[in-house]
Amino acid sequence: MEPIPxxxxxxxxxxxxxxxxxxxVQHLEAVSALALTLLxxxxxxxxxxxxxxxxxxxxxxxxxxxxxxxxxxxxxxxCLDAATAEEPIVVDDVLDxxxxxxxxxxxxxxxxxxxxxxPIPATDDTPAAALNLYASDPHAFHGVQAQLAALFGxxxxxxxxxxxxxxxxxxxxxxxxxxxxxxxxxDQAVDVLLSLRGGEADQARERIRYAASRAGISPSxxxxxxxxxxx
Numbered sequence: 001m002e003p004i005p006x007x008x009x010x011x012x013x014x015x016x017x018x019x020x021x022x023x024x025v026q027h028l029e030a031v032s033a034l035a036l037t038l039l040x041x042x043x044x045x046x047x048x049x050x051x052x053x054x055x056x057x058x059x060x061x062x063x064x065x066x067x068x069x070x071x072x073x074x075x076x077x078x079c080l081d082a083a084t085a086e087e088p089i090v091v092d093d094v095l096d097x098x099x100x101x102x103x104x105x106x107x108x109x110x111x112x113x114x115x116x117x118x119p120i121p122a123t124d125d126t127p128a129a130a131l132n133l134y135a136s137d138p139h140a141f142h143g144v145q146a147q148l149a150a151l152f153g154x155x156x157x158x159x160x161x162x163x164x165x166x167x168x169x170x171x172x173x174x175x176x177x178x179x180x181x182x183x184x185x186x187d188q189a190v191d192v193l194l195s196l197r198g199g200e201a202d203q204a205r206e207r208i209r210y211a212a213s214r215a216g217i218s219p220s221x222x223x224x225x226x227x228x229x230x231x
Contacts, residue, residue, distance in 0.1 A: 039135055039148075042134065044061050045065075045132065045134070046131075046134075047060075047129060047131055048083055049127055049129040068107060075100065077102075078091055082119045083117075083120075083129055083130040085119045088118045090114070092139050093113055094108050107134070113136055114134075114138050116132075118149055182218075182223075185224065188223070189222070193226055
């Protein structure tokens with residue numbers, strides 16, 4: 001089957017992202033942005049990683065979709081099964097899904113009617129994972145499932161490997177939500193600093209890190225002060 005034009009474009013963009021030097025969260029945010037453009041009814045994306053057998057949501061876009069992952073960690077769901085599966089797990093309509101009742105109810109409450117969870121196999125250096133795509137329409141993945149699975153399955157595996165998840169311990173995974181919050185705060189502080197002093201974003205970010213190292217505090221603490229000054 002010939003890929004739809006949007007998929008061909010996404011393949012090019014994903015290949016470019018894979019060649020860039022980005023941190024783990026930036027990799028996954030780039031993938032999430034592409035998923036949102038490929039499916040009109042796609043309402044979000046998350047990535048579940050198994051660390052020592054325990055599931056953790058590395059990132060979710062938008063952030064409130066992490067609560068849907070939490071329900072699955074509590075009572076089972078496609079993202080958990082997909083992390084150790086060989087094929088994608090698709091829920092065509094959560095209102096007709098008999099396998100995971102709590103997941104179905106939570107998904108419907110959040111406006112999710114269908115989902116597709118793609119397995120990301122474990123390697124010697126990276127744990128097993130699952131990329132979860134959530135859509136607001138039932139049967140949203142009908143007709144494009146194979147193309148999306150091929151696109152994201154291959155490229156997300158590559159992105160995860162390049163991001164080097166070998167450093168992810170259980171302790172790091174538990175701290176990840178705070179790390180993400182700190183990074184968001186830093187990004188906001190960079191915007192404030194640019195509005196006050198001008199310049200480039202990379203330079204502003206480096207100035208914040210420099211100031212933090214000189215003061216013996218974290219960049220997040222410097223970012224908080226900048227946000228106070230800028231408001």
